[in-house]
Amino acid sequence: TSYVNMHAVLATSLFEINETPVTFMGLLRLFIIIFIAWVLSKTARGGINHFSSQRVSVSPSSIYALSRVLHYLILSIGVVIGLSSIGVDFTKFALLASALSIGIGFGLQTLVSNFVAGLIILFEKSLKVGDFVELESGITGEVMEINMRSTLITTNDNIDILVPNSEFINKNVTNWTMREVYRRVRVPFGVAYSSDKELVKKAALEAADNVHWTLKTDPNRKPQVWLVRFGDSSLDFELVTWLIPEAVKRPSGVQASYLWEISNKLAEHNIEIPFPQRDLHLRSGFDTLIKEKL
Numbered sequence: 001t002s003y004v005n006m007h008a009v010l011a012t013s014l015f016e017i018n019e020t021p022v023t024f025m026g027l028l029r030l031f032i033i034i035f036i037a038w039v040l041s042k043t044a045r046g047g048i049n050h051f052s053s054q055r056v057s058v059s060p061s062s063i064y065a066l067s068r069v070l071h072y073l074i075l076s077i078g079v080v081i082g083l084s085s086i087g088v089d090f091t092k093f094a095l096l097a098s099a100l101s102i103g104i105g106f107g108l109q110t111l112v113s114n115f116v117a118g119l120i121i122l123f124e125k126s127l128k129v130g131d132f133v134e135l136e137s138g139i140t141g142e143v144m145e146i147n148m149r150s151t152l153i154t155t156n157d158n159i160d161i162l163v164p165n166s167e168f169i170n171k172n173v174t175n176w177t178m179r180e181v182y183r184r185v186r187v188p189f190g191v192a193y194s195s196d197k198e199l200v201k202k203a204a205l206e207a208a209d210n211v212h213w214t215l216k217t218d219p220n221r222k223p224q225v226w227l228v229r230f231g232d233s234s235l236d237f238e239l240v241t242w243l244i245p246e247a248v249k250r251p252s253g254v255q256a257s258y259l260w261e262i263s264n265k266l267a268e269h270n271i272e273i274p275f276p277q278r279d280l281h282l283r284s285g286f287d288t289l290i291k292e293k294l
Contacts, residue, residue, distance in 0.1 A: 030082040037078020041071045068122055068146065110166075114149045117165035121146055127168055127175065132249040134174040135163065142249060156250060181245035182215065187258040190234030192272040197235070201225040203269045204239045207261035213247035213254050234274045 045067040121127045127143060133153065134140045139161060141153040150162040167173075176183060191200050208214050208223040215221055223241035230236070239258060247254045266273060 026085070029085050033082035033085060034075070034078050037074050037081075040078075041074040044070055044074065069119070072119075072148070110164075111149060114165040117169045118146060118148055118151075121151075121165060121168055126178065127151070127173070131178065132176045134176065135167065136171045136173065139163075140251065156252065176248050181248055182218075182221070182242060183248050184221075184240060184242050185251075185254060185258075187239040187241070187255060187262065188228075188236065189239070189259070189262050189266075190231055190236045190274060191266065192274045193233075193235055195235065195271050197227065199269055200235075200237060200266075200271055203265040203271060204237065204262055207258065207265040208239055208241045210261045210265075211254075211257045213243050213250075213257060215242040215244050218242065 048063060048067050048070070127133065127146065129143050129146065131143045132140070133143060135153075139153070139155065141155040141159075141161060143151060144154050144160075145152040146165070150164050151168065153161045153163055155161065189204070204225045205223055209216075214223060221242040223239065226238045226240055228236050228238050239262065241258070243254060263273070
């Protein structure tokens with residue numbers, strides 16, 4: 001009797017979808033099918049990662065894109081099979097499609113936009129896991145994950161930021177490691193007008209040589225020192241140097257290292273670093289005017 005009662009409860013209709021009754025048993029079957037699809041997706045992605053670990057020539061970004069697309073595909077198939085198992089007829093899906101379109105219009109439009117943007121990013125390969133990017137807002141960090149709705153970026157301060165995928169499509173994004181990992185930086189500094197320019201150049205090049213971020217293996221990319229402008233109280237120079245790949249993801253630390261060494265070398269060569277100053281010139285009749293008023 002208890003078995004019959006339990007079966008009756010599981011077979012009780014909860015609601016209807018397009019005139020199709022949905023029961024407890026049907027929902028349980030739906031969840032089991034989706035769970036199986038998720039397990040299959042996880043197993044398939046694990047197999048792909050294992051295969052890629054044994055093939056050095058395979059691009060990690062391609063493997064990541066393939067695993068994400070396969071994950072979405074298997075889950076979508078699982079959802080379709082699960083809905084079919086509870087009696088949902090996709091040939092008569094007009095009512096649900098209309099409700100879905102209304103939902104998209106009122107609240108799901110952003111979600112769908114981010115999902116499509118994520119697929120575009122994965123297939124286009126303009127953004128990959130491991131890239132170092134700078135957003136239009138000024139945020140910089142390394143791409144850790146590209147998910148269905150958002151992309152996870154971790155800054156150099158170890159702060160995790162979730163950025164909607166649509167931002168990478170609709171706004172300007174600087175990808176510092178998209179094609180090549182070698183980058184050139186310009187480190188500005190100023191010296192007094194009385195300084196020897198050749199000595200300034202020597203000091204700056206010595207500073208660049210002391211910084212371990214400096215690229216030293218390419219003879220065509222040696223550090224340079226440029227005189228860029230005549231400032232109000234200083235000769236303004238720039239140390240222009242190429243960086244090793246590890247430095248690209250540490251822009252603030254790299255800048256600080258070069259400034260530190262430049263300061264040390266300028267002091268070592270007794271080169272003055274000026275500070276802003278103004279000269280005040282008094283007219284010759286100013287003293288006479290003051291005396292008359294007194």
